[in-house]
Every structure is written in structure tokens, then in C-alpha cells.
Amino acid sequence: MQDMNTEDIVGDYAEHTLTFADSSTRKIYTSNEETYFPDGCLIVSRTDTKGIITHANKSFVEMSGYAIDELIGQPHYILRHPDMPPAAFKDLWDTLNRGEKWHGYVKNLRKDGGFYWVYATAIPNIRKGEVVGYTSVRRKPSLKKVKECESLYPTMF
Amino acid sequence: MSYNFTVSPDFKPDLISGWFVFNTWLQKQLDSNIHLELHNSFKELSNAIDKQTVDLVYSNPHDISRLVRDEGFLPVAKPKSKPDEAIIATSAESNVNSIEDLSSAISIAQTDAPDVNTIGMIMLEPADLAKDELQFIDCATYVVIAKHLISGDAEVGFFLAEAFNELSGLVQKQLKPLISSKIHMIHHALLVGPKMHDMIEPIQKLLLNMHQEEKGRKILSDLDIADWEIMDYEEAEFMIDLMDTLVT
Structure with missing residues (x-):
């Protein structure tokens, strides 16, 4: 995946290099600009079995800051924020690989370096007994739970 | 052979006559005997599904999961631009x-x-x-x-x-x-049970052409539906997956 572009970043930023489970790396830039989840909306996306985005709804496009064409075909970890502990994503994939539903609070990275918190649910898409992809739905999180995660997640690295 | 049609119990009371007229129209178009039975509650509808006395249903999105995945129903069509919010x-x-x-x-x-x-x-x-x-x-x-x-x-x-x-x-x-809510992706749908699987294409053709005839347009208006859109199996599965993520 391409590194982030400093020209897309709004405000002061910090540079990080993320290493993903597939051993690929990406240089990213993060700012402290938070975008709040829009009331009444759901962010919906689907991926193939390798986690490559195949569908993104309008709310996903708006909240991520990417154009739809910049999302389709990219790994879902295009949203990965360095404040998220890798253990959360290991738990996600372990849960999905058991064929179960996963829930969790996630801090996502926007194209402009800002972030947004979501309460995410992911499930395997099972067709004729086989997993053909995954659906992820993100909704507005409770502020109390977000504050708990902001305290907990730094202790999980 | 005769078939049983029902409508999700959350329909508006002033649409009752519209559904009866729709049923009469559908019977004539398909040259089949279809009986419309309306249930007063979702529990009553669930019992009818248990007894396998439903062959055609205008279903609430919540029931589509059970109907498709457990009871062998297949999607036919959905109302155009009419999401449940x-x-x-x-x-x-x-x-x-x-x-x-x-x-x-x-x-x-x-x-x-x-x-x-x-x-x-x-x-x-x-x-x-x-x-x-x-x-x-x-x-x-x-x-x-x-x-x-x-x-x-x-x-x-x-x-x-x-x-x-x-x-x-x-x-x-x-x-x-x-x-x-501004979800846009959850909606009612018309589904057929196993006894009517071979009638999916004829029904889809009829529904898509409804708005082209004056009588069809009147029936659609009385159902508060602008038009129908084809709903395929994968779209139904997608909505089921989506609903599944919302149930805690």
C-alpha cells in the first residue's frame, strides 16, 4: 500500500511506520484532529477473504476522507491507526476465523491524518458453507467506552 | 395448486385494501390461485411460517434472515427507494x-x-x-x-x-x-417460498412492468410503493449479514 502523502494532512502531524500482519509497511502521518461519528449513520464495508475492500458505503467514504476509488481494492488496514494495539486486530481475525462475530471499539485513521472512533462489528459472509468475505459495520460509540479505550489501549503494546 | 400470500404485520392499516387489490391482480396475471392472509402480529406470522403455510411474503427485513437461510425462501423484488429508517x-x-x-x-x-x-x-x-x-x-x-x-x-x-x-x-x-437513522440499506422485500421458486422470473417481469400500465400504477400508488426493483440472492444475503451485525 502507498505511504500517506503529507500534502493530504491537515494541521500538525507526527510520522509513524506501521508494519502489518502480512509484513508490509506503510509510512503514515497522524494529527490530533477528531471527526465525530455522524448521528444515525452506519459505516458499512465488505472485504474479500484477504481483507481487500470490495464495497464501501457513502458514510465510509465521508468518514475516511478517501474517494471511493481510493478505497476499493485496498486492504482494510488502510484505516489502521498507530494508537490501536495489534492485539485488537489479532482478536478480530481469530474471532472471524472461528466463524464468529467480532465487536470492538476502534480508532480509525483518516486520509487527512485525523481520526474517528467507532464501535465496530465484523462477521464472516458465509455462502453455501464457505466464507467468501467479511462485512464490517461501524456505528457511533458511547463516549464513556471511548474514554475507557483511550486509557486501556496504550497499556496493550 | 393454490398459494398463500402474506404481508409483514407492520403495514399501515390504510394499505390493507391495496394489498388485497395487489393480490387479485397478481392472481389474474399469473393465472394462479393465491390466498392473501394478513396476520395481526409478528408472532402470528412466525407461527404461520413454522407451519409452512406461507408461499409468498412481503417481509420485514428482520424476518428475511430466517426465511432465506432456514426456510428456503428466495428474494424476488424490493420497493424502490423505500428504506426502513x-x-x-x-x-x-x-x-x-x-x-x-x-x-x-x-x-x-x-x-x-x-x-x-x-x-x-x-x-x-x-x-x-x-x-x-x-x-x-x-x-x-x-x-x-x-x-x-x-x-x-x-x-x-x-x-x-x-x-x-x-x-x-x-x-x-x-x-x-x-x-x-440514515442507513439506506435496510428495506422490506417480496420473497417466495419453495413452492413458488419456479415463478420468480414471471413475477419479477410482472412487477417491473407494473408502472407501465394505468392499473398497475394505481395499485402501486395504493401500496405506497413508487416502483419495484429486482432483488437477487446476494443482495438478500448482504442485507441479512448487515442485520446480523446490528443484533447484539
Whole structure:
């Protein structure tokens, strides 16, 4: 995946290099600009079995800051924020690989370096007994739970 | 052979005659005997599905999962641009102005419409209320929900957005919407059971052509449906997956 572009970043930023489970790396830039989840909306996306985005709804496009064409075909970890502990994503994939539903609070990275918190649910898409992809739905999180995660997640690295 | 048709019990009462006219029209077009039976509650509908006495159903999105995955139903069509959206409202006199203002035990007035109640509960989540802080008041109609809110018996009510918007001006003035869903992807659908699988294509063809004839347009108008769109199996599965993520 391409590194982030400093020209897309709004405000002061910090540079990080993320290493993903597939051993690929990406240089990213993060700012402290938070975008709040829009009331009444759901962010919906689907991926193939390798986690490559195949569908993104309008709310996903708006909240991520990417154009739809910049999302389709990219790994879902295009949203990965360095404040998220890798253990959360290991738990996600372990849960999905058991064929179960996963829930969790996630801090996502926007194209402009800002972030947004979501309460995410992911499930395997099972067709004729086989997993053909995954659906992820993100909704507005409770502020109390977000504050708990902001305290907990730094202790999980 | 005769078939049984039913409509999700959350239809508006003033659409009853429209569904009977639709059924008569469909029988003539298919040259088949189709009996329309309307159920008074989702429980009654569920019993009819258990007894396998339903062959054609205009289904609530919540029931589509069971019908498709467990009962062998297949999607036929969906109403065009008619998503099921929900509104959480309170009394106009309430001090509560947003979901986050709900901070203690509350009473929720709701009908038995499962999709509206599911979306309503999702939209309440940011208030971070524990399940044991919620008390539910079951209501037969959305007007009854409004009465509970106006009288102060319930703090919030779950409305189908369409139903909320059709409340009289006098009633709406006494209510305050706190949040409206903008999901766009959850909707009712027409499904056929195993006995009617071989009729999917003929029915789809009829539905797609309905708006081209005056009689068809009148029936659509009486059903409050602008037009039909084909719904394929994968679209139904997608909506089922989506609903599955919303059920905690």
C-alpha cells in the first residue's frame, strides 16, 4: 500500500511506520484532529477473504476522507491507526476465523491524518458453507467506552 | 395448486385494501390461485411460517434472515427507494435534546416491528445505558407510542420514520425527534417460498412492468410503493449479514 502523502494532512502531524500482519509497511502521518461519528449513520464495508475492500458505503467514504476509488481494492488496514494495539486486530481475525462475530471499539485513521472512533462489528459472509468475505459495520460509540479505550489501549503494546 | 400470500404485520392499516387489490391482480396475471392472509402480529406470522403455510411474503427485513437461510425462501423484488429508517423521539416538553442526554433509567415505547426496534436500540447505544436500566412499553401502533410520550409515561419512543412523518401536525408538535437513522440499506422485500421458486422470473417481469400500465400504477400508488426493483440472492444475503451485525 502507498505511504500517506503529507500534502493530504491537515494541521500538525507526527510520522509513524506501521508494519502489518502480512509484513508490509506503510509510512503514515497522524494529527490530533477528531471527526465525530455522524448521528444515525452506519459505516458499512465488505472485504474479500484477504481483507481487500470490495464495497464501501457513502458514510465510509465521508468518514475516511478517501474517494471511493481510493478505497476499493485496498486492504482494510488502510484505516489502521498507530494508537490501536495489534492485539485488537489479532482478536478480530481469530474471532472471524472461528466463524464468529467480532465487536470492538476502534480508532480509525483518516486520509487527512485525523481520526474517528467507532464501535465496530465484523462477521464472516458465509455462502453455501464457505466464507467468501467479511462485512464490517461501524456505528457511533458511547463516549464513556471511548474514554475507557483511550486509557486501556496504550497499556496493550 | 393454490398459494398463500402474506404481508409483514407492520403495514399501515390504510394499505390493507391495496394489498388485497395487489393480490387479485397478481392472481389474474399469473393465472394462479393465491390466498392473501394478513396476520395481526409478528408472532402470528412466525407461527404461520413454522407451519409452512406461507408461499409468498412481503417481509420485514428482520424476518428475511430466517426465511432465506432456514426456510428456503428466495428474494424476488424490493420497493424502490423505500428504506426502513427509524426515529427516536421524546416529548416536546422534555429536557432531553440528544441521545447523550439520556443518562438514567428510561422507559421506551415501541411497537413489535423488529427492524425499527433494532435500529432504535443501535441509536440509543451512545447513551451508554445498561440493559437493566431500560423498561419497555409495548404499543399496538405508532399513535399509541406518541400518546405515551405526550403523557410522560415513556421517555423515548421508537418510530418507523415514515410513520412518524405521517402523524398529524397536532401530534408531531407535541413530540421532539432526537435522532433519525440514515442507513439506506435496510428495506422490506417480496420473497417466495419453495413452492413458488419456479415463478420468480414471471413475477419479477410482472412487477417491473407494473408502472407501465394505468392499473398497475394505481395499485402501486395504493401500496405506497413508487416502483419495484429486482432483488437477487446476494443482495438478500448482504442485507441479512448487515442485520446480523446490528443484533447484539
